Amino acid sequence: DAKTTQPTSMDCAEGRAANLPCNHSTISGNEYVYWYRQIHSQGPQYIIHGLKNNETNEMASLIITEDRKSSTLILPHATLRDTAVYYCIVRTDRYGNKLVFGAGTILRVKS
Amino acid sequence: EPEVTQTPSHQVTQMGQEVILRCVPISNHLYFYWYRQILGQKVEFLVSFYNNEISEKSEIFDDQFSVERPDGSNFTLKIRSTKLEDSAMYFCASRLREPSGGAVQETQYFGPGTRLLVL
Numbered sequence: 001d002a003k004t005t006q007p008t009s010m011d012c013a014e015g016r017a018a019n020l021p022c023n024h025s026t027i028s029g030n031e032y033v034y035w036y037r038q039i040h041s042q043g044p045q046y047i048i049h050g051l052k053n054n055e056t057n058e059m060a061s062l063i064i065t066e067d068r069k070s071s072t073l074i075l076p077h078a079t080l081r082d083t084a085v086y087y088c089i090v091r092t093d094r095y096g097n098k099l100v101f102g103a104g105t106i107l108r109v110k111s
Numbered sequence: 112e113p114e115v116t117q118t119p120s121h122q123v124t125q126m127g128q129e130v131i132l133r134c135v136p137i138s139n140h141l142y143f144y145w146y147r148q149i150l151g152q153k154v155e156f157l158v159s160f161y162n163n164e165i166s167e168k169s170e171i172f173d174d175q176f177s178v179e180r181p182d183g184s185n186f187t188l189k190i191r192s193t194k195l196e197d198s199a200m201y202f203c204a205s206r207l208r209e210p211s212g213g214a215v216q217e218t219q220y221f222g223p224g225t226r227l228l229v230l
Contacts, residue, residue, distance in 0.1 A: 034218075043115070043202045043221030044154060087154075098144065098167060099204075099219060101154040 004088045009106040012082075018075040020105050022088030025069040031092050033064060034099070035073045037084040044087065044101070047073065078109045113137045115222035117203050123228045124193055132188045132225045134203030143186045144204040144219060145178065147171070154202070160186065193229045200224040 005023040012018040024033065034049040048055055048062045050071070055062045061074040075082055087104040091097055116135045124130050136143050145157040158168040160178055177189045186205075190197055204219040 038154070041148070041200060041224070043204075043223050046218050046220060049218065098156040098159055098169075099146075099154075100156065103153060 004090055004102060006086075006088050006102065006105045008103070009108065011108045011110055012075075012078045014080060014109055014111045015077055018073075018078040018082065018107055018109065020073040020075075020086050020088075020107060021070065022073070023070045024088070024090045027068050027090050028092075031090050033062065033068075033071050034089045034091065035060070035062065036087045036089065036099070036101075037082075038087070038104070039081075039084040044099075047086075078107075080109050080111060083107060083109045115203055115205055115220055117201075117222040117225050119225060120223070121226045121228075123230065126195055126229055127192050130190050130193055130227065132190075132201050132203075132227070134186045134188075134205075134222055135184055136186055136203065136205030137207070137220060138184075140205035140207045140220075142166075142206040142208060142219075143178075143180070144206070145188045146202045146204065146221075147199040148202065148224075149196075149199045157188070193227075195229050198227055198229045200226050 032049050032051050035047040036044040037047055038044045048057055048060050050062045050064050062071060064071045085104040085106050087101050089099055115137055118133045122130055143160040146154050147157055148154045156169050158172045158178055159166045163180060175191045180186050202224045203222040206219045
């Protein structure tokens with residue numbers, strides 16, 4: 001699976017959009033981009049995933065560049081409860097494939 | 112909303128003792144996983160399980176570890192003789208293999224974890 005690069009940490013004001021970048025320049029054509037987050041040692045929580053097109057759900061939006069070498073997770077109106085470690089994971093769509101977690105981005109939402 | 116559950120939430124054990132960590136995956140899911148996270152470190156994959164057998168395991172998952180699905184609902188991780196370095200959060204996850212227009216949904220859903228402390 002392709003490696004990803006994320007900033008170590010970011011701050012965001014409460015109520016503002018949080019934009020979390022991820023670089024995955026070695027991504028291959030059959031690899032998806034997944035985002036999970038982990039709130040203070042709880043189990044990782046699925047947020048969103050995509051292959052080529054931008055995706056949106058009730059939690060977030062995922063913007064993938066046309067060349068697929070980078071993506072941005074957008075939390076449109078960050079709240080204090082969004083403070084967490086956010087993981088960008090690139091993986092193939094292969095049955096049973098494990099998730100490989102990096103260090104992620106620590107997002108601190110501040111009032 | 113269906114969720115993965117794990118018991119116990121905390122377990123303290125003496126070095127050398129056996130522990131069994133239990134997970135109840137989401138009911139119609141077919142793939143099951145164990146991960147662990149040592150305090151302050153990354154989440155690490157241990158093992159994946161499908162169709163009543165291990166489909167993949169990491170180097171961490173040595174002979175001291177075993178998994179089984181004894182009754183079709185519970186999914187357990189056994190550590191035969193615990194070591195101090197087994198102290199960690201252990202997360203269970205499950206996934207529904209769901210074909211959707213030719214693409215397979217690979218979303219894994221995680222439980223809240225069991226905090227294991229080996230003394």
